[in-house]
Structure formats: structure tokens, C-alpha cells
Amino acid sequence: MATPDFIREIRASAGHQLLWLPGVSAVVFDDEGRVLLGQRADNHRWALISGIPDPGEQPALAIVREVEEETGVRVAVERMVAVRSGRQVTYPNGDICQFMDLCFRCRALGGEARVNDDESLAVGWFALDDLPELTDYHHFRIKQALSDEPTWFEPVTSQ
Template sequence: MALTWAESYLGKVRASVGDTDTILFVGARGVLFDDQNRLLMIQRSDNRHWAIPAGAMELGESMQECAIREVWEETGLRATSLTPFAFYSAYQYTNDYGHSYQQILMSFRIHTWEGELQRQTDESVDAGWFPLDALPNNSFVVQETLADLAKFESTGQLVLK
């Protein structure tokens, strides 16, 4: 079972620091395509935005373990083979709750997985596979992640930003 926000490492740090200071957000993102080249996206339970499965790392986890756990918590799929393709460390953002973060995040291409897609979990209210020309959220983050994956696949070089 997934930790609640208050139980999570990031939730504990935010509670101790308060709402106004920028803190580091360390996490991972998992990018999955089905055999029809459709992207897996989830509709988040906290803000109802469509997103690529991702989340914050817990103490004692590697970034790869974080990606595996986040994809599982949000989709019911357990990654069995994955490759890092992009590392982000320079982005700052403020979320819908007014909390400011500097993001340190690794994106992984998940090649294989096991299990059945769960459309609803504790962290998602919907999930599905979408053609790239019909994504439910065409946000900067989704587009940048897909562009970085394409760059990695064409060059074989980890994308660093």
C-alpha cells in the first residue's frame, strides 16, 4: 500500500520546512508504450491532471526502484526492464498547493512489465493508452519527456538538463 502524503519523505520535509521555502524534489518518471505505440498516461487523483506515471523517491530507494514503485502504485503494472534516458536537475516549479520545488528527476523508458493495467488506484482516478497525436494532456512536461526520449533513442546519449 502506498504511503500517504504526510507519511512520505517529501511530505515530512515539507511539513518541517513549511509552505514557503523551495525544497528539493527527487524522483523518477516511467514512460511506457504498448505494442501499438500508445503512451500510458494516468489521471492523477490529487489534481485530476493527466500525466506520465511519476513521483518522489523515498529514503533508501534508488531512482530505478522509485520509477518501478511509482508506475506500480499508479497503474498496477510492475516494470521488469527499464533504461534511464534523461536526468533533470535545473527545473524549479510551484505546484497547485503553492509549494515550490527544485526537481531532480530521472526519466526511464520501461520496455517490459507484468500485470494488468488498473484504471483506478489510490493515486490515479483513470489510466489508459493514448496515441501520440491524441494525448489527453499535451503539457510541456509530456512533450519535453517524449522529445528527450526521441533524442536518447537517436543518439544513445543520456539527456542532461
């Protein structure tokens, strides 16, 4: 994902130290039950569409914006499927981030799936039985979006 200007401003004074950031992702289904994926320009891997909300932006509005910006597809948010804190990531430039991912199930409303910005090499709809290689967390979010289970979060264990 491209680095938003507000994060560049924080980095100017914070340097490469760990930043805890909000993130949004979407499991987008079309009328045929296919899922929308993008091949990321930064690591060439296929992934669910994701991004960072702007300051003050509601997470559901952020994912609607991100999906359209990255893929040209307009979506409606149906529900949240997972809330998860990810692992720390160190980028090639030395920046360290950790994201709190809010994942939404979305329904495609229109638009043509296409590469719509410089964050993706390819964009496409995939049948659930013909997905490209994805991480376990991508598969988990797709499974959650297909289920009728409540929003997933890491359970608190008693001590």
C-alpha cells in the first residue's frame, strides 16, 4: 500500500521506530460468488484489497474508498468479519509498522475490476476453488466472510 502523506509527516519526526496503525481490508464478492484480489506491486503477492484509513475517516468508508481506488470496483459494506492485530513488519527502508486490521465483507455494486493505481500489478475475480497462492490469514478472512459467525477477534483467556 502506498504511504499516506500523514504517515510521511509522522515518519519525518519519528524516524523508523514502530508505528501502530489502523488498517482495513475487504473480502469482496460479486454476484457469481467470486472474490476480488489484487496482485501487490510491492511484493508481487496476491492479496485481499486493503489500506489505511485517513485521520478521522470511518473504517467502513475507508474500505469502500480503498477498493474503488485500487480496483475500480464500487462496493457496499455488509458486515465486519474479523478484527486482528498483525505482526510487526519491517519494510526495506527500515520503517517498522504493526497494523490493527478491520476486515469487512463487501458486495460488488459495479465498476470494472482493473488496475486502478500504482499499488497493484493485476486485479481480478477468482472462484473460491481456484484462488492463487494466499497467506493463511487471507484464507481465514475469506472463510469468515463466508460464514454466519459473528465478528472474529482473538479471545481473551482468563489468567
